[in-house]
Amino acid sequence: MNVVAFRADKEDGHPARGRRARPAAMGATDFDAWLKHLGFSERHAARVLQVGRATIARYRREGAPAHIGYACTAIALGMPIWQKAE
Incomplete structure (x- = not known):
């Protein structure tokens, strides 16, 4: 997995803004392998990750x-959604 790093495009040292500001932390090959490992369709993955199907694509x-x-790691390990103990 790659390290998430900011790309400083401005002289003031602030990180670049926008979707392309950071490289992907989980590569496309790894994401596709995760889908196949769990047998998820793009539609099902979108529901589980609560994003749009176009985002999955x-x-x-x-x-x-x-x-x-x-x-994706938590889902693959079968971890439930975090809930505070009462």
């Missing part, structure tokens, strides 16, 4: 951000 082409990679 983009992750398959370009890779996914770190938070999606963490969510």
